[in-house]
Amino acid sequence: MKRWMIISYFLTCQVGIGLAQGTSSEQVGISPWGPEDEIGTLNMMDEKSRLDVLSQISSGNVYDLSVEYFVGMPSFHALGDPAYQFWMTHTPKGTVVDNPNGLGEAMNLKVSYTGDAISMYTHMGTHIDALNHFGLNGKVWNGFSAEEYLGDKGWKKTGAETIPPVIGRGVLIDILALKQVDQLPENYRINSSDLREALAKQKVELQEGDIVLIRTGQARHYEQAERYLDKYPGINLDAVKWLVEDQGIMLLGSDNLSFEAFPPEREDNWVPVHTYLLAEKGVMFIEQMNLESLAEDGVYEFAFIGSSLKLRGASAAPMRPIAIPIK
Structure with a gap:
């Protein structure tokens, strides 16, 4: 995606974030890719960008970034969603x-x-959130309203079936290694300074159109659902704004349950990171990844390849992403 398109995109979608005690001007973003756009920043991917990263593959070693599905696996049961x-x-x-x-x-x-x-609930295991997962004021990304486009069999727009296979340059940002601790503090909010410091330590620079994966270390507890779900760390608004608006990333992912940390950092929105990314900016993200093998081998740059199930109208779909080191 050209620099002028990036700037135009964020000027088009820009909204005020507001302080926790202040008023909010959040509203859904209108896509610069046209009134029918349903995939947001995944439009940054094209034949050339896919070929560029695939041509840089330097190893036949493949890293599986997904978790297993099993009875008793972590779930959103606290919100009333069904277990696996x-x-x-x-x-x-x-x-x-x-x-x-x-x-x-x-x-x-x-x-x-x-x-x-x-x-199962569609938001279980390694999965990608579609742009209809969270909206604002009755609308989702690109102004599609629930009143017009939400039917008895799911959304008619921005459903998981619209998500294309994803191929791009992936970058791992290892926050746990940066902090040199065995476990991040409870409910720790990863900020933009953390991201910049980790990238500097790893000697890696982000590029427009990157797929950025954040390691918190939470995947180490995936087999113990109670520990995995308990007061897990996550990213904050400052960090995602830096990634999206300053770095022009295409897709995000992490190894925790719900990407952002809780309790919410704002009083006027219980999922401010979700609505900022999905509804305002059209940026999808992958949750509940396993990034441990990448971190163990110090693989920070790779070809990311992932494809999700084409669940018509759904707000998420299981995904099995892989990473292959690049030169």
């Missing part, structure tokens, strides 16, 4: 007993048949 459920629909022994295919005992003893099903 898994059940068997067919088992080798049950098929012999039930004979569901009508082929008889001999065939079902020979051919072992296993099948299963799941039920």
